[in-house]
Amino acid sequence: xxxxxxxxHRLLSFTRAVFEYIGxxxxxxxxxxxxxxxxxxxxxxxxxxxxxxxYIRLWEAKRANPKPAIKIVHETPSTAVVDGDGGLGLxxxxxxxxxxxxxxxxxxxxxxxxCNSNHFGIAAYHAMKANYHDMIGIAMTNASPLVAPTFSVxxxxxxxxxxxxxxxxxxxxxxxxxxxxxxANGKLEILQRxxxxxxxxxxxxKYGAESTNxxxxxxxxxxLPLGGDREHGSHKGYALGAIVDIxxxxxxxxxxxxxxxxxxxxxxxxxxxxxxGIGHFFGAMRIDAFRPAEDFKLxxxxxxxxxxxAQPVEGHEQVLIPGDPEREMESxxxxxxxxxxxxxxxxxxxxxxxxxxxx
Amino acid sequence: xxxxxxxxHRLLSFTRAVFEYIGxxxxxxxxxxxxxxxxxxxxxxxxxxxxxxxYIRLWEAKRANPKPAIKIVHETPSTAVVDGDGGLGLxxxxxxxxxxxxxxxxxxxxxxxxCNSNHFGIAAYHAMKANYHDMIGIAMTNASPLVAPTFSVxxxxxxxxxxxxxxxxxxxxxxxxxxxxxxANGKLEILQRxxxxxxxxxxxxKYGAESTNxxxxxxxxxxLPLGGDREHGSHKGYALGAIVDIxxxxxxxxxxxxxxxxxxxxxxxxxxxxxxGIGHFFGAMRIDAFRPAEDFKLxxxxxxxxxxxAQPVEGHEQVLIPGDPEREMESxxxxxxxxxxxxxxxxxxxxxxxxxxxx
Numbered sequence: 085x086x087x088x089x090x091x092x093h094r095l096l097s098f099t100r101a102v103f104e105y106i107g108x109x110x111x112x113x114x115x116x117x118x119x120x121x122x123x124x125x126x127x128x129x130x131x132x133x134x135x136x137x138x139y140i141r142l143w144e145a146k147r148a149n150p151k152p153a154i155k156i157v158h159e160t161p162s163t164a165v166v167d168g169d170g171g172l173g174l175x176x177x178x179x180x181x182x183x184x185x186x187x188x189x190x191x192x193x194x195x196x197x198x199c200n201s202n203h204f205g206i207a208a209y210h211a212m213k214a215n216y217h218d219m220i221g222i223a224m225t226n227a228s229p230l231v232a233p234t235f236s237v238x239x240x241x242x243x244x245x246x247x248x249x250x251x252x253x254x255x256x257x258x259x260x261x262x263x264x265x266x267x268a269n270g271k272l273e274i275l276q277r278x279x280x281x282x283x284x285x286x287x288x289x290k291y292g293a294e295s296t297n298x299x300x301x302x303x304x305x306x307x308l309p310l311g312g313d314r315e316h317g318s319h320k321g322y323a324l325g326a327i328v329d330i331x332x333x334x335x336x337x338x339x340x341x342x343x344x345x346x347x348x349x350x351x352x353x354x355x356x357x358x359x360x361g362i363g364h365f366f367g368a369m370r371i372d373a374f375r376p377a378e379d380f381k382l383x384x385x386x387x388x389x390x391x392x393x394a395q396p397v398e399g400h401e402q403v404l405i406p407g408d409p410e411r412e413m414e415s416x417x418x419x420x421x422x423x424x425x426x427x428x429x430x431x432x433x434x435x436x437x438x439x440x441x442x443x
Numbered sequence: 444x445x446x447x448x449x450x451x452h453r454l455l456s457f458t459r460a461v462f463e464y465i466g467x468x469x470x471x472x473x474x475x476x477x478x479x480x481x482x483x484x485x486x487x488x489x490x491x492x493x494x495x496x497x498y499i500r501l502w503e504a505k506r507a508n509p510k511p512a513i514k515i516v517h518e519t520p521s522t523a524v525v526d527g528d529g530g531l532g533l534x535x536x537x538x539x540x541x542x543x544x545x546x547x548x549x550x551x552x553x554x555x556x557x558c559n560s561n562h563f564g565i566a567a568y569h570a571m572k573a574n575y576h577d578m579i580g581i582a583m584t585n586a587s588p589l590v591a592p593t594f595s596v597x598x599x600x601x602x603x604x605x606x607x608x609x610x611x612x613x614x615x616x617x618x619x620x621x622x623x624x625x626x627a628n629g630k631l632e633i634l635q636r637x638x639x640x641x642x643x644x645x646x647x648x649k650y651g652a653e654s655t656n657x658x659x660x661x662x663x664x665x666x667l668p669l670g671g672d673r674e675h676g677s678h679k680g681y682a683l684g685a686i687v688d689i690x691x692x693x694x695x696x697x698x699x700x701x702x703x704x705x706x707x708x709x710x711x712x713x714x715x716x717x718x719x720g721i722g723h724f725f726g727a728m729r730i731d732a733f734r735p736a737e738d739f740k741l742x743x744x745x746x747x748x749x750x751x752x753a754q755p756v757e758g759h760e761q762v763l764i765p766g767d768p769e770r771e772m773e774s775x776x777x778x779x780x781x782x783x784x785x786x787x788x789x790x791x792x793x794x795x796x797x798x799x800x801x802x
Contacts, residue, residue: 160551162521163732191550192519197733233750235759240750248686258689260682266675285675292756310669310676316625316644317669323619323765324683326750327607330617334742335733341749358742373522374556374694383693386717390700391592391599391685397651400594406682 088429089421094443095133096121098432101441102136106143107150108175116174122209124422127413130270131206133424137431139172139203141349148172148202154179161191165336166198170361173204173225177364181210181223184368188219192373197336200360203227203347207247208261208410214368215251218377222367223247224328226338228346231265232306233322234314237292239306240341243269244328249407251371253381255388259407264325265307272298272307277425285312331365338363447788448780453802454492455480457791460800461495465502466509467534475533481568483781486772489629490565492783496790498531498562500708507531507561513538520550524695525557529720532563532584536723540569540582543727547578551732556695559719562586562706566606567620567769573727574610577736581726582606583687585697587705590624591665592681593673596651598665599700602628603687608766610730612740614747618766623684624666631657631666636784644671690724697722 096117103113120139123132142148152171156164164183168176180196187194204210207223214221227242245268247261263269267286275282275298282298289295290304294313301307310321333340339359346353371377394403424432436443455476462472479498482491501507511530515523523542527535539555546553563569566582573580586601604627606620622628626645634641634657641657648654649663653672660666668680692699698718705712730736753762783791795802 158734160729160732163551163728165733192522193552193554195552195728195732233753233762235755236750236753236762237756238753240753248682250686250689258685260679260686262676262679262682264679266670283674288756310679311625312671312675315642316671316675317621319763319765320619320621320623320669323607323621326617326765327609327619330609330743330746334739334746335730337734337738337742340742340746358745369522369554370519371694373519374524375517375696379696380693383696383699383717384689387689387693387699391595394592394595394597394599396594397596397647403592403595404678406678406685 086426087423088426089423091421092121092125092418095124095422098436098441098443099133099136102140102435102439103150105439105441106140108172109151112175115178116172119174119178119205119209123206125414125417126206126208126410127417128206128270128410130268130273133432134428135203137435138347138349140435142202142347145349147345147349152176156183162187162193162195164194164196166196168198168201168361170200171202173202173362173364176201177204177210177223177366178213180364181213181221181366181368184366185214185217185219188214188368188370188373189217193367193369196366197331198364198366199333199336199338201338201362201364203362204364206261207245208249208259210366211247211249211261212257212259215249215257217368218251218371220251220369220371221247221249223364224332225364226329226332226340226344226362228344229342230269230301230307231309231325232288232292233326234309234319237290238342241309241322241325241329242344243307244325246324246328250384251381252384252388255385256411257407258384258388258405259410261410264310264321264328266310266312266321267307269307272301285316328365333359333363335365336363445785446782447785448782450780451480451484451777454483454781457795457800457802458492458495461499461794461798464798464800465499467531468510471534474537475531478533478537478564478568482565484773484776485565485567485769486776487565487629487769489627489632492791493787494562496794497706497708499794501561501706504708506704506708511535515542521546521552521554523555525555527557527560527720529559530561532561532721532723535560536563536569536582536725537572539723540572540580540725540727543725544573544576544578547573547727547729547732548576552726552728555725556690557723557725558692558695558697560697560721560723562721563723565620566604567608567618569725570606570608570620571616571618574608574616576727577610577730579610579728579730580606580608582723583691584723585688585691585699585703585721587703588701589628589660589666590668590684591647591651592685593668593678596649597701600668600681600684600688601703602666603684605683605687609743610740611743611747614744615770616766617743617747617764618769620769623669623680623687625669625671625680626666628666631660644675687724692718692722694724695722
């Protein structure tokens with residue numbers, strides 16, 4: 085698995101040109117590229133530029149609209165439903181998060197449920213936008229069904245991530261971005277490429293029995309909800325994934341459960357879809373809608389410092405704060421570049437030649 | 444472990460009289476008793492009347508104010524911070540949830556962070572109140588530190604539960620009420636009483652090593668966050684517990700992390716406490732702030748029916764919807780009565796004699 089290193093700015097201008105090629109406006113192409121590459125910067129390689137070709141195939145299959153007329157279809161002072169008009173989630177999500185932020189500025193909090201969208205990259209990118217406004221940011225999305233609820237043989241939920249980003253003072257923000265499964269699908273993909281076994285508790289086979297075979301999903305198996313099995317709380321992971329699904333799709337009129345459209349463009353769409361596209365949910369809470377931002381940040385710093393200085397278990401250096409590893413990765417990759425697997429580079433070269441865009 | 448069966452109404456009038464005895468108003472005594480006994484009805488025996496004596500001991504230690512002047516100390520159209528004035532959480536929480544519901548009625552959603560409170564029973568009781576108003580209800584609370592974050596030897600978080608209650612149409616509501624640990628402390632207490640081993644993944648010893656000894660918490664051990672270990676996502680359970688702590692206490696000015704006051708009145712208070720009492724967080728979202736309630740309920744019913752009819756793993760009858768077991772328990776116990784352990788009945792008899800209140 086040889087790697088090649090690219091600078092962030094080189095990948096950004098390539099991605100931007102690709103999105104412009106398929107018809108995105110300059111502004112949308114830039115916005116989508118930043119959202120997509122934030123995954124590579126933060127080390128969530130499965131959700132970044134490795135998926136660019138996948139997004140393009142969705143466009144080729146006419147399942148992603150490069151010029152969406154995104155609009156608010158219903159609203160109150162603190163809420164809105166946004167219809168993404170089949171646009172790239174990478175474009176629809178920033179629009180919707182901005183609506184949440186504006187509502188929070190006006191009445192304290194803003195909550196936006198989104199239908200008719202598509203995959204939006206990593207949740208953290210969208211949630212963290214609120215932090216620049218001294219707000220707590222929340223982002224979640226449903227996704228193609230890969231996860232079996234507790235006691236289910238069938239796959240009915242996506243890995244349905246939740247991100248909560250909380251600003252601090254001198255300390256960096258607290259950013260928890262978590263798939264509601266034991267392990268994100270990206271981790272399974274790494275094991276598949278390396279042909280290594282998965283730990284028990286990550287996946288089940290087509291009969292619902294525990295399995296360590298990372299290829300199980302290709303033959304009817306499923307990812308397991310956070311907790312792994314009932315005895316270890318998988319019903320809680322299932323409930324969390326379900327909450328994400330309902331907030332993102334049942335509130336907005338998107339597709340939910342087993343009807344969420346698959347990301348791979350070659351897979352056929354589910355029958356009898358109850359809604360439009362994929363759903364997301366965003367929240368923004370102004371800190372000073374609760375207490376003065378300075379007070380809050382002082383206590384957030386104290387919270388973070390206390391947890392970070394807790395006595396670690398032998399063999400571990402330190403207790404981490406959610407977001408620590410991704411932030412460190414981001415500064416490293418901004419400086420030293422982003423390593424891409426050979427197979428990903430080949431995909432990009434293919435796009436480069438096809439569209440005549442220099443990589 | 445012999446049991447004795449009591450009718451709900453017998454326990455309700457006893458509990459109400461006890462709360463009145465310590466100085467609660469008639470209204471507060473009723474409100475607190477309903478909140479407390481909802482745990483017994485729903486089968487969360489660890490959080491119900493078994494704790495009545497514990498609440499009374501808090502009052503005796505002057506750590507629970509029977510006549511609190513609960514008030515809103517800060518607010519915007521969609522938010523408020525409530526100071527519980529050291530009252531019983533069983534009284535403060537219903538007040539705060541009502542504030543959230545009123546704000547949601549006015550501007551679409553309402554979000555209330557609470558300081559200077561005390562233990563509030565089960566989160567589900569408070570969240571479900573919103574459902575009567577065609578709103579989604581959310582309730583969470585921090586609690587005494589029993590949980591070690593991933594890689595930590597120290598206990599820095601409570602079991603910090605989250606409840607999300609979502610109304611449906613013909614189907615009963617979706618009610619997910621989950622401690623952000625692998626197993627709730629109540630489950631550990633059951634193993635302690637029976638002297639049975641705990642599964643791996645529930646607890647660690649005082650060095651941070653995995654343990655199956657349910658008594659480990661008495662000698663410096665800790666409960667583990669949902670996920671159990673890093674490989675199975677314990678950093679996600681830790682992050683969820685942390686979010687509950689921050690929303691409940693850093694936003695409101697309550698105590699957080701290791702400074703949350705312990706429930707047992709005989710335990711000394713932490714030093715250098717950074718806030719007031721225990722913190723909670725409540726949310727209410729009006730369904731029709733997103734889409735017509737009838738549409739939402741139709742799709743919620745379809746969601747629930749699809750999940751409930753999923754093909755189950757062999758050996759299991761059915762895929763459950765969050766809230767199913769507790770709702771079934773409630774109707775059974777309303778009809779047949781609530782079984783109480785002998786040790787709990789003894790506690791109640793002790794209170795009965797001490798205060799001269801007929802059990």
